[in-house]
Amino acid sequence: MQSNNQKEALKLLREERKAFIERARKMIVEQSKRISAINSQIEKEAKTIPELASALSMSPSDVLVTVSALRKYGKVVEGVKDGYYFKYQLATKAG
16 A cells, blocks of 8 residues: 555656646647748748748747758758848748
8 A cells, every 4th residue: 555655746746747748738839830830931932030030020039940940850941042141941842
């Protein structure tokens, strides 16, 4: 039989994990929203990081991190350079 201390420790551990899972779920939902928003913007025409940030009312750093991840996994490619910035487009639209 489990003692009361063990039961209480197990209950606390379950509560701790529940919070971690909920935080992770919220982060995934937010990331999915950012990816969808960026994809919808560059679906029609290639855009720079500042253009995307302005159009989506997001910080340029958040846009850059997300676009970098999409680029790493082959979903987005660099297009032509516009001033100091590359224009990004969907990989399927490149060419």
